[in-house]
Amino acid sequence: MVDLIDINKPILDLNDRLAVANRERLDAQGIFMLDLLASPGAGKTSLILATIAALRERYGIAVIEGDIASDIDSRRIREQGIEAVQINTGGICHLESAMIKRALDTLDLAPLDLIIVENVGNLVCPTDFYLGENVKVMILSVPEGDDKPYKYPGIFQAASAIVLNKLDTLPVFDFNEQSFRTQVAALNPSAPVFALSATAGQGVNAWTNWLAEQIDASRSR
């Protein structure tokens, strides 16, 4: 296992260098980038659609969609009249900063304030790859169970905020929200937890208000 990590080290370093270049390019345009991480089916695209609906009057928004295969999610975004760039990794379990660079090359950056990156559905691999984002945010959905911080601590520690999605399904699942919040607080005391339902709308305002604060704060720096 140590061999695997050593062998990949130069690639990670290259990734970081390209990520810094992405960041400098976005800073020069005043664009905030959010890297959204979650398991498959946790509701990344649904949260992006809810976020677009709440913030599109205030910010110019585009989406970079990372998937192993298919362009289902990009099409859902484009149906809302929002630009979406599809990256198909063809089996790679995370996005890398070189892929983001190519996506940025295809976007008209001038009208943009916010780029949302939907990473590949995976609670492990994307955690260690800096893409040039301002923040990583992760989603856990209620059906996945309240024990996930114990099992996947890395992603809970790497996230600047944590969204607990599908809150409307709490009555159906044996999910202890207090236990979940206690685990998260132990791993990442400063990260806010937004419990919401991206499709039903419950709790979405607190999330989008926080995101808007992060965007505005990044510009005043």
Next chain:
Amino acid sequence: MVDLIDINKPILDLNDRLAVANRERLDAQGIFMLDLLASPGAGKTSLILATIAALRERYGIAVIEGDIASDIDSRRIREQGIEAVQINTGGICHLESAMIKRALDTLDLAPLDLIIVENVGNLVCPTDFYLGENVKVMILSVPEGDDKPYKYPGIFQAASAIVLNKLDTLPVFDFNEQSFRTQVAALNPSAPVFALSATAGQGVNAWTNWLAEQIDASRSR
């Protein structure tokens, strides 16, 4: 991306060599090994518990638990009086055959007929790693959504059978079972799909009957 794959190639070859050694060792003892793949929270441990309950009178069973961190799942298995070996990968997103070899070293193989490997929760990385198993089986759970075969085709193609879990939550989610089955059939026409609820019990018999057939058939060869 091609660079990354090339660099990993020798490691995959080593993995395959050790997997073949695992397979020969298990064949010599008449032990069937199942590699169980799914997203985090899809119900791998719940399916293992239901499978143990159904088959423990007929077969000697042990479990190898793969997790990034924690031993929650192993403890749940051991509470049933079933041997469980915990592998914590410490950030690696899949199990490898060298890890399985070490787990086999710690088990008393003589009384065993079936070893169930619970892989790390991930729809991508474990797909390409042969561990010496007889079959890979994947679980998709209803809350993850019916579009996952389009998005993660590799794992649906690699699986010998597919379990659709949390069937009792179909009324709560917008999940088109027919669409799901059509996608699966296009990717993997020979794989049976077992729709069930591992916790509620619905549909579990068809799954455990199939698994028992596979075990018995592997011995008669």
